[in-house]
Amino acid sequence: MVQKRTKTAAFLALAFLIIITSGCWDARELNRRAIVSGIGIDRSKEGFLVSLQVIIADEISGKIGRGGTPTSVYSASGRSVVEAMRNVSLKVPRLISTAQTRMVVISEEVAREGISGIVDFLDRDSDLRLSTQLYVARKGTRALDIVSAITPLGRITAYALVQKTELAANELGANFSLEIDDVIRGLLAPGGGPVMNGLNILGDLKKSGDKSNLERTNAQGVVIIDDMAIFKGDKLVGWMDLEECKGLVWAMNKMKKTVVVVKDETDHEEITMDVFETSTATKVDISNPLKPVIQLRVKPQISIREAGTSTDLRDPRVLAKIEEKANKVIAAKLEGAVAKAQGLKSDIFYFGQQIERQNPKVWSRISGQWEAIYPTIEVRCEVESIIRNTQMRDRSYKYNIKSK
Amino acid sequence: MIRNRSRGRTGQQNRNAQNGDSLKSEVSGKNINSSDARAFSGHLKSMLDLIREESGNSPDIVIRQFEIGEPASRQADAAVVFLNGLSDERTINNVVMRSLIEFKPDPNLVTDPDRLMETILNEALASGDCSIHMDWKDMLLSVLSGDTVILLEGCEKALVISTPGGEWRAVTEPSSQLVVRGPKDSFVESIGINISLIRRRIKNPDLWLETMKIGTVSHTHVGIMYLKSLADENLVEEVKRRLHAIKIEAVLESAYIEEFIQDETFTPFPTVFNTERPDVAAGNLLEGRIVLLVDGTPFVLILPTVFAHFFQSPEDYAQRYDITILMRLIRYISFIILLLGPSVYIALTTFHYEMIPSLLLISFVAQREGVPFPAFVEAMLMEVAFEILREAGVRMPRAIGQTVSIVGALILGQAVVEAGIITPVMVIVVALTGIASFALPAYNLSIAGRLIRFCFMVLGGMFGFYGITLGLIALVAHMNSLRSFGVPYLAPLSPFVMQSQKDTILRLPFWTLNNRSRKIGNHKTNIEKAEEIAPLGRPGQQDGSGGNRQ
Incomplete structure (x- = not known):
């Protein structure tokens, strides 16, 4: 009887210790996260230049905003996308969290050389969703420019762009939403390739990322949905009109x-x-x-x-x-x-x-x-x-x- | 005489020590248990002295001595004994005393006290409820319950006349289970009135009542009511067995009994239903359940019960069925919110930020900027503060209660957010959880939910949804293991009984429910065999794994 009670007590203590000592798994408070809304991938000397559009929540809905921009762009280079993203952490004080990313922009330069590595990263990453939309920035516009742009309607450019894509698809019908899994399906098609929506900046490239862009009714630099890019395999080969x-x-x-x-x-x-x-x-x-x-x-x-x-x-x-x-x-x-x-x-x-x-x-x-x-x-x-x-x-x- | 009595008592003690019978067991201190027949010595003076001695000469025990018979002829010495305050003095004066004083018996009778007593009972007393007691202990207990006792010189019996009286709270509106439409009366502290409130609703000889006394010191009246044709016989027997097995000194509330007869002690969930509404008690009787009434409390016990029972309000049958279905769904939803509200919030913000819609997430992040505590600590602080407020509000005098709610809800909530210690969303979550706990019709289930909520908060804070899911699995497994007098706690759902679904989560129109044994009748098939029902309070069973279902 006594022995049994001791055993039960010991078991309960052990079970309790398992819970206590295992800690809080991967708990991370929201104010320890940098929430990424969009990713831009450009060519750089080392390999890739990855730009992350991070949401500054205070500026959007907080009471303690400092009047800054609603998003902030951090970029770094690396031999691969992941390396570049790790290098970004030199600049960002918080954990880069990509689960709310809705837009990945690839520059035409990179797209023409092949996107298989990038798509594998997007597919493999546990945080990124397969419903993230993929875009190609047309020649002359860097993915960094797109990610840094500020739009008057919708404070977060990436989310605004995704909304634009969906709206245009529903109203004009000259494009449609293309998510990571659509692109992978295209890559798998024999003799085929994916299509992707193109992006371009209409107007002044430099002004589009400036806060002053919001101060004019006729914004000086606007990101627009451009024609669709055609890939052959994982390489961009042409554009439709x-x-x-x-x-x-x-x-x-x-x-x-x-x-x-x-x-x-x-x-x-x-x-x-x-x-x-x-x-x-x-x-x-x-x-x-x-x-x-x-x-x-x-x-x-x-x-x-x-x-x-x-x-x-x-x-x-x-x-x-x-x-x-x-x-x-x-x-x-x-x-x-x-x-x-x-x-x-x-x-x-x-x-x-x-x-x-x-x-x-x-x-x-x-x-x-x-x-x-x-x-x-x-x-x-x-x-x-x-x-x-x-x-x-x-x-x-x-x-x-x-x-x- | 006294020697005899004391010897009798020791003998009694020995017997008690041998058979361990609970109901007749000896209690030190006031002893009213010298049930030896020899206490009725037939000698009036010594009997009265004995009463005085045993009650410590309490001034509220009134002993009135007088003589029966015409003053001219032979008279018999007699005494009337009653308890001042518990008995109805007007009845005693107008009925008992007058009958006795005006009673002019045949002078021959006076010499034969036994026949005299019978004649008084049969001819003199203008009272409905009287009987002759042979047992000293019974006689004393009836005096202490407000009856009037007549003792005669030379007679070894006592004539007991029921003269209940004393002050009781009047039947008022229920204070804990309110309805908009429906009967507005509530049980009171008197078992007699409570029984009458039920009888008034079910006028049927099939409604059986059995009473017993529980509490070796308090001798509290406990009534078992059931509809003979509907209630399961084995169940009635089991209830009686468990009631007999109770060893307790005093019963001051039905909860004392509930804890003894419930199947499982180590559970936050109530397995015995209680109500202070006579219409609920009557309704449950009509479903074949058993109602236990305890003297001194307006809360009666109803058993067996099932989990879904706690989500039903008497108003469900007073409002239209479609509205009732909606209301019941809302109660289930509020129970889920009560259990999981804060824990889901903690899990979402600390583990699963990807599951929060983007724009909502931005708002959450903005609020969390500058808040010093992790979400778990924040939630704990707020929940504990809320529990303090609630406890204070319940115990406060009613006049101050208002102030507490204003200070608590308005000022504290506002200030804590403005100081940036707690996020506004947390306040919303805690407030919603608090309100959800009030939406449940059964208070004992809502406090169970409040307790379990804290476990889920710990699980959610440590393991996120993974922990919450594990907790839910454990919770459902535990609830499945519960029994209320043999009826599985999740009964109409698990095991699934199609017939009972008409009035479990749904409440279909009355004409679909006209199957008389619509609830418990179906559960009968689910009642486990009597030997499987965990025996309670029986020595030698506590260490056995057979009866211990955890």
Whole structure:
């Protein structure tokens, strides 16, 4: 009885000691952390120049702000990204915490040389999320400049940029959010590569990181979402233009909303339409394995937003004609994007994977030659747009003028 | 005479020492237990002397001697004994005394005291509740409970007339379990009134009442009430067995009994339900539960109980069912907040900053700038301060209570934030936790939650969500191991009883609940075999692992 009690007491004491002596695992108070919102990676003499955009929380919501900038950029060089980040700690008094990072910008210079090492770091790191967005800073703009920029709307540039990307994707449809795991998927595609959103600074590069940038209604340096970068493997090979970007987004079935402009034949005025709902189906015809035919079937639903014509938009025949024109415009965008990608020999649309999914046997036969086949494959775009509504008015007020 | 008595007492002591019977056991000091029949010596004067001697000549024991019979003929000496203050003097004067004084018995009767007593009982007394006692100890106890005793010269019995009286708190609104809609009466400190409050709600001969006295010194009345046809027989037997096994000197509150009869002592969770509302007691009786009433407290015990029981309020059945479901969900949510609120905050800020939404994190970081303590210390400080405030508020005289809450909540909270010692979020978390603890209808569960909350804070502060998760697993395992009189504590959920889900977390409309044995009836299948129920307070079982469920 007594022995048993002693044993129990000893056991409890041991259990208690285990808890007490093991300490607080990896506890770290919030005011011991430097929270990184964005990472910029540039080329430097040693290898990489990594710039970290650190949030200065006091300046954003604290009562004890000193009137400084909402973010602060710390950068250092190293032979690899991780080494450079460790070197940053010479400048930062707190633990660099990257779990809230939403943006990683890679300069075009680095991107052209290959991003596989960087992507591996982003993938491997336990703190960084796979939902972090990846960007390429266009030539002439360093990643450091992007990370240091101050934006009037949204105090943290990195978060504001991610919001901009998502908004632009939802409104204009010339780009879409590309996260680390999307990029890795692109890197894995045979004969293909990832695409990435480009970033650029419009206006004065030097003013964009200055606090005075906030003091003018017309900011002197603004970070904008630029065209999309095309990679072949892990190397950047080219850029799409705006219309091609839309085609790219469409072909990859990422289109949410975009705008289409056609000319009306009656009085040669422009009719502008919103595509508010669309889907793209990809079909592969492999009757001839060496000449596969890709069919892109797009079904956009359209709403007319702006009509400078006097056409009677109540007339189904008129609408059918407009639909016809919209089909052509949309198909042209898709074809342009595909042609550009084929020209760059990068299968960014995962056509190879489509073939593999539909017919693995054929794919195993042609996969070795895919690099050669891809630029020659035929891509047919079938667009069947439907005008669903004409918003608040059916005819323009011009129709009434004419009918009088 | 006296020699006889003392010998009898020693004999009694010896017997007690041998069989260890708790209820009849000897208590030193005031002895009212000389239950030897020879105490009824038949000699009136010595009987009265004995009463005086045993009660230490207490002035509140009134002994009135008089003679029965017409003054002209033969008279019998008699005495009336009652306790001043506990008995109703008006009844004694108007009923007992008048009956006796106006009683003119046959002169022949006067010579036969036994027959005289019966005649008084049958013909003279204008009182409903009277009986003849043969036992000295019983007789004395009834005097001490407010009954009136008539002793006759030459008679070795006592006539006991029930004359309950004395001052009791009137039936008022309950102070701890309030409702907006529903009955507004509450139990009082008198077991008699409490029983009547229940009887008034269930007018049915099926409602059985058994009483016993517990407390070797206090001799407190304890009533066991149940609906014969609904309550499980084994359960009633088990309750009685456990009640008989109680060894205690005095019972001043039902909690004394609760601690003796509960299945598991080493748990923060209450395994016996209590209420001061007669409608709750009646409702639970109708569900087949057993109600224990203890004299001297307005809180009755209800058993068996389950965890979900503590989230039910009598108002649930007075409001619409859809609203009730929402209210019950809110109670469960507030229990979770009460348990985990501060610990989740600590874990999030010290371990899992990545889980906080970015903009919220910025706000947290900004607040934490310049705060000297780690989140854990901060939380502990605030929680302890809050507990102090609450304790002060409960014990304070009501007039000062207001001041405490103003000083505590407003000034302290405000100042501590402005001084930069505590972050405003912490104040929000602590305040939310505090309010959540008040949202629970059962106070004993809410204090259990307050206790466990501190364990979770330590776990959260040391190991983050990992520790909290381990703690939750341990907590659920522990709750699963609990039994309330054989009924698993998490009963309708684990083991899962589909039928009971209608009125556990949900409360479906009444017409779906019209199954009479809707709760305990289903639990019957879950009640473990009688031998598995941990025997309580039984010597020789404490070291055995069989009865010890921890």
